[in-house]
Amino acid sequence: MDGLRKDQSLVGATTTHNINEETNNITHKAISQEEEEEETEKEMVPPVGNSIHRSSSRPQLDLSGAAIQGNFEERDPTILLPNQSDDISHLALDIGGSLIKLVYFSRHEDRLVNDKRKKSAKERFGVSNGNMRRTFPILGGRLHFVKFETAKINECLEFIHSKQLHRGDNDNAVIKATGGGAYKFADLFKEKLGVSIEKEDEMDCLVAGANFLLKAIRHEAFTHKEGHKEFVQIDHNDLYPYLLVNIGSGVSMIKVDGDGKFQRVSGTNVGGGTYWGLGRLLTKCKSFDELLELSQRGDNSSVDMLVGDIYGGLDYSKIGLSASTIASSFGKAISENKEIEDYRPEDISLSLLRMISYNIGQISYLTALQLGIKRIFFGGFFIRGHAYTMDTISFAIQFWSKGGAQAMFLRHEGFLGALGAFMSYEKHGLDDLMVHQLVERFPMGAPYTGGKIHGPPLGDLNEKISWMEKFVRKGIKITAPVPMASPRTTGLGGFEAPSSKGDTLRCDESNLNVGVLHLVPSLEVFPLLADPKTYEPNTIDLADPNELEYWFTVLSEHLPDLVDKAVASEGGTDDARRRGNAFARAFSAHLARLMEEPAAYGKLGLANLLELREECLREFNFFDAYSTIKHRENEASLAVLPDLLMELDGMSEETRLLTLIEGVLAANIFDWGSRACVDLYHKGTIIEIYRMSRKKMQRPWRVDDFDAFKERMGFGDKKHQRHKRALLFVDNSGADVVLGMLPLARELLRRGTEVVLVANSLPALNDVTAMELPEIVAEAAKHCDILRGAAEAGGLLMDAMINIQDSPREKSSSTPLMVVENGCGSPCIDLRQVSSELAAVAKDADLVILEGMGRALHTNYNARFKCDALKLAMVKNQRLAEKLIKGNIYDCVCRYEPAN
Numbered sequence: 001m002d003g004l005r006k007d008q009s010l011v012g013a014t015t016t017h018n019i020n021e022e023t024n025n026i027t028h029k030a031i032s033q034e035e036e037e038e039e040t041e042k043e044m045v046p047p048v049g050n051s052i053h054r055s056s057s058r059p060q061l062d063l064s065g066a067a068i069q070g071n072f073e074e075r076d077p078t079i080l081l082p083n084q085s086d087d088i089s090h091l092a093l094d095i096g097g098s099l100i101k102l103v104y105f106s107r108h109e110d111r112l113v114n115d116k117r118k119k120s121a122k123e124r125f126g127v128s129n130g131n132m133r134r135t136f137p138i139l140g141g142r143l144h145f146v147k148f149e150t151a152k153i154n155e156c157l158e159f160i161h162s163k164q165l166h167r168g169d170n171d172n173a174v175i176k177a178t179g180g181g182a183y184k185f186a187d188l189f190k191e192k193l194g195v196s197i198e199k200e201d202e203m204d205c206l207v208a209g210a211n212f213l214l215k216a217i218r219h220e221a222f223t224h225k226e227g228h229k230e231f232v233q234i235d236h237n238d239l240y241p242y243l244l245v246n247i248g249s250g251v252s253m254i255k256v257d258g259d260g261k262f263q264r265v266s267g268t269n270v271g272g273g274t275y276w277g278l279g280r281l282l283t284k285c286k287s288f289d290e291l292l293e294l295s296q297r298g299d300n301s302s303v304d305m306l307v308g309d310i311y312g313g314l315d316y317s318k319i320g321l322s323a324s325t326i327a328s329s330f331g332k333a334i335s336e337n338k339e340i341e342d343y344r345p346e347d348i349s350l351s352l353l354r355m356i357s358y359n360i361g362q363i364s365y366l367t368a369l370q371l372g373i374k375r376i377f378f379g380g381f382f383i384r385g386h387a388y389t390m391d392t393i394s395f396a397i398q399f400w401s402k403g404g405a406q407a408m409f410l411r412h413e414g415f416l417g418a419l420g421a422f423m424s425y426e427k428h429g430l431d432d433l434m435v436h437q438l439v440e441r442f443p444m445g446a447p448y449t450g451g452k453i454h455g456p457p458l459g460d461l462n463e464k465i466s467w468m469e470k471f472v473r474k475g476i477k478i479t480a481p482v483p484m485a486s487p488r489t490t491g492l493g494g495f496e497a498p499s500s501k502g503d504t505l506r507c508d509e510s511n512l513n514v515g516v517l518h519l520v521p522s523l524e525v526f527p528l529l530a531d532p533k534t535y536e537p538n539t540i541d542l543a544d545p546n547e548l549e550y551w552f553t554v555l556s557e558h559l560p561d562l563v564d565k566a567v568a569s570e571g572g573t574d575d576a577r578r579r580g581n582a583f584a585r586a587f588s589a590h591l592a593r594l595m596e597e598p599a600a601y602g603k604l605g606l607a608n609l610l611e612l613r614e615e616c617l618r619e620f621n622f623f624d625a626y627s628t629i630k631h632r633e634n635e636a637s638l639a640v641l642p643d644l645l646m647e648l649d650g651m652s653e654e655t656r657l658l659t660l661i662e663g664v665l666a667a668n669i670f671d672w673g674s675r676a677c678v679d680l681y682h683k684g685t686i687i688e689i690y691r692m693s694r695k696k697m698q699r700p701w702r703v704d705d706f707d708a709f710k711e712r713m714g715f716g717d718k719k720h721q722r723h724k725r726a727l728l729f730v731d732n733s734g735a736d737v738v739l740g741m742l743p744l745a746r747e748l749l750r751r752g753t754e755v756v757l758v759a760n761s762l763p764a765l766n767d768v769t770a771m772e773l774p775e776i777v778a779e780a781a782k783h784c785d786i787l788r789g790a791a792e793a794g795g796l797l798m799d800a801m802i803n804i805q806d807s808p809r810e811k812s813s814s815t816p817l818m819v820v821e822n823g824c825g826s827p828c829i830d831l832r833q834v835s836s837e838l839a840a841v842a843k844d845a846d847l848v849i850l851e852g853m854g855r856a857l858h859t860n861y862n863a864r865f866k867c868d869a870l871k872l873a874m875v876k877n878q879r880l881a882e883k884l885i886k887g888n889i890y891d892c893v894c895r896y897e898p899a900n
């Protein structure tokens with residue numbers, strides 16, 4: 001290969017003389033054993049442990065970011081006035097006949113990290129930090145959803161009191177409330193909490209809540225047919241009119257024509273209260289969930305009079321009724337001399353559920369028909385995410401409308417009114433938030449309070465852990481309500497009895513269907529996406545059960561090792577061990593839940609699973625499980641970087657470009673998220689593995705567009721302008737970034753292309769973070785004039801420069817090298833939700849380089865950009881290699897897609 005003597009070079013095989021003896025001898029195995037003693041090493045990792053970061057992987061990137069302010073200013077100037085934060089209250093209620101729904105807001109604590117990198121980048125790009133007070137109204141924070149039984153209003157009052165939700169920002173707050181209880185219990189609130197209730201119209205609230213959810217939450221609405229759940233992409237421009245059917249205690253049907261434009265067109269007194277009330281009387285059930293669970297084991301044909309009962313077992317096919325169609329709900333009870341005790345409660349519950357669901361479905365259909373509406377959204381807690389209920393309603397709509405109308409359900413089904421009441425606070429800016437500024441999380445804190453209807457979030461970590469411990473002692477499986485197998489339809493206007501009898505509905509002790517809604521106004525859509533509307537980050541859709549099972553197993557098997565790393569990263573103390581165990585159980589519970597119902601948290605892709613794992617770690621206060629490993633690998637790699645650079649500089653430009661790309665691919669092998677790679681690390685030193693990996697870099701790679709890229713870089717017949725600015729989405733710490741991406745960045749800089757290193761905002765596996773990068777760059781710059789000049793020009797060396805004495809400092813006129821955070825805390829990246837900082841630098845970029853499996857394969861492999869794009873990764877998983885590139889583990893991808 002063009003005089004590159006692989007066998008004698010670092011790039012090749014054996015040069016060791018310059019490698020720091022010590023680093024060379026450290027095997028990864030040794031690292032893990034030494035982790036616990038690595039206190040001094042740890043101190044060198046930038047300080048990162050602030051409280052915000054511990055709880056949300058879409059961090060509050062910069063609440064006061066001027067770019068965002070600009071946008072918001074155009075839409076609603078009042079949001080930005082800092083003084084207005086005073087009259088924001090944090091709680092809204094919907095007090096219904098059966099349940100009290102709470103929606104409350106918690107603001108993030110301030111971010112204390114003094115991030116110099118960010119400041120300089122902001123100055124550069126005019127994303128000025130500004131001196132705005134950080135606490136402007138509602139922007140930046142979380143929305144929580146909690147419910148209580150209305151009969152237990154005292155528990156609700158206690159909850160509000162314990163969280164001081166009634167105080168808001170000042171002491172004489174009013175609380176917005178809707179539902180009948182807003183009238184009924186106003187005095188009680190005054191007496192117990194000293195607050196006034198401001199009543200909001202219930203219909204107004206339902207509509208406002210539904211409109212907000214349909215516009216702002218990506219995976220809110222779904223269809224549910226024959227056990228199959230499918231999320232519906234709502235086109236905001238084609239949302240109205242729709243029929244909103246809210247099935248609470250009673251049922252309201254509202255024709256919605258726009259924001260605040262609606263009419264209550266119908267309703268029925270036979271609703272959720274009827275099912276629960278009659279059901280309780282007839283079955284002696286103690287809770288709604290018990291009643292619902294009974295229904296799953298029921299056979300309604302012992303209670304209902306079926307067509308077959310009347311027609312001697314025959315279908316009445318002339319009018320399209322099968323023998324199993326219900327002719328008369330509870331009709332069998334008339335003809336026999338049986339008493340209530342003679343019927344199975346299970347059968348009664350199912351009969352009742354079907355009666356009421358069909359009836360509501362039918363009235364909804366008739367109403368929609370009368371108004372010429374095709375879409376019907378169902379809300380209210382009667383539905384309770386219960387598969388059979390939804391299937392029954394869907395069937396009724398489908399059957400009566402002959403497929404002309406469609407039933408859709410909402411994940412936040414019961415919270416429409418409460419959300420609407422919350423929206424009615426003025427000037428909080430919530431209604432201005434857009435899809436990409438909301439991130440839903442499923443924390444482990446919300447869930448398990450033991451059989452009660454509500455799940456007040458367990459805010460306290462200790463509480464959470466001890467709950468986990470208790471739970472495990474009890475040996476109960478941690479799951480939320482799980483739909484039973486789909487009922488079979490007869491095709492002739494009725495259902496058979498539910499087919500799966502053994503499968504019971506788990507009580508909703510977990511509240512897992514609805515997460516916490518993080519409001520992150522500083523998130524933006526990556527401006528270089530060719531078509532954000534059709535963009536789908538996930539390459540692998542886990543709707544395929546085989547795929548889900550495979551990744552479930554991979555992640556489960558990786559868990560013990562991850563816990564060890566996490567515990568070690570926190571000093572291996574007893575407390576860390578406890579937290580580690582709790583984390584493992586919590587994450588396993590999420591996985592188990594998702595195995596049973598993959599769409600429980602919205603549409604599920606592999607990226608979501610990987611992010612959930614990081615999120616879950618943070619929830620148990622493991623902020624950076626791989627910190628020691630990252631640090632070690634950075635050090636080892638920085639030690640050999642000068643040699644590598646020297647070798648590269650000895651090559652022709654053309655050879656160098658290839659060598660650089662090979663270098664990136666080879667160094668991507670350092671990935672602690674891949675089982676295969678971790679096994680490999682036990683067999684050699686960092687440098688040995690790096691060399692081995694380099695040696696394997698034979699072209700053609702499995703996906704190899706290198707020639708096209710090379711041509712674009714000026715090594716062809718056509719003349720091309722150099723790129724103005726390149727965004728390099730970097731992946732792992734250590735060799736990956738130091739020996740792979742940094743040399744590539746240097747090459748671009750040398751050619752006069754500005755380089756922005758785009759790195760994670762929060763740690764994920766061994767990925768390098770934006771906070772860690774400046775120090776790494778500074779270290780590398782000590783031995784390289786190009787990097788030094790560029791880093792200086794990019795404002796990265798402001799502090800680090802003080803330590804560099806060997807060369808005189810002159811005002812640098814170099815092409816700048818910068819670092820920005822991407823807004824994520826996951827190994828993957830969803831380009832619909834990136835930091836405002838990244839969005840700002842992207843505007844002048846004409847080259848995007850995505851590196852690593854997470855960013856370039858699991859996500860974004862199929863993403864199209866407005867500018868040139870290069871996707872580089874080594875595939876470190878056999879199954880993915882087979883599926884995605886019809887290749888093998890350790891194959892490489894170099895995918896180049898020019899702007900079109």
Ligand SMILES: Nc1ncnc2c1ncn2[C@@H]1O[C@H](COP(=O)(O)OP(=O)(O)O)[C@@H](O)[C@H]1O
Binds near residue numbers: 095272273
């Ligand atoms: N845990 C529960 N306790 C009581 N009712 C429940 C529960 N879960 C679901 N439901 C159903 O939800 C209905 C109440 O729905 P909801 O939307 O809260 O209406 P409302 O505002 O009238 O209370 C109940 O009548 C019952 O059918």
Ligand SMILES: CC(C)(COP(=O)(O)O)[C@@H](O)C(=O)NCCC(=O)O
Binds near residue numbers: 554610676731765
């Ligand atoms: C988590 C990862 C996406 C990180 O890869 P990277 O982006 O660092 O290349 C990758 O390690 C992965 O897909 N792991 C799957 C589990 C396994 O193969 O063991």
Ligand SMILES: [Mn+2]
Binds near residue numbers: 731765
């Ligand atoms: Mn990675």
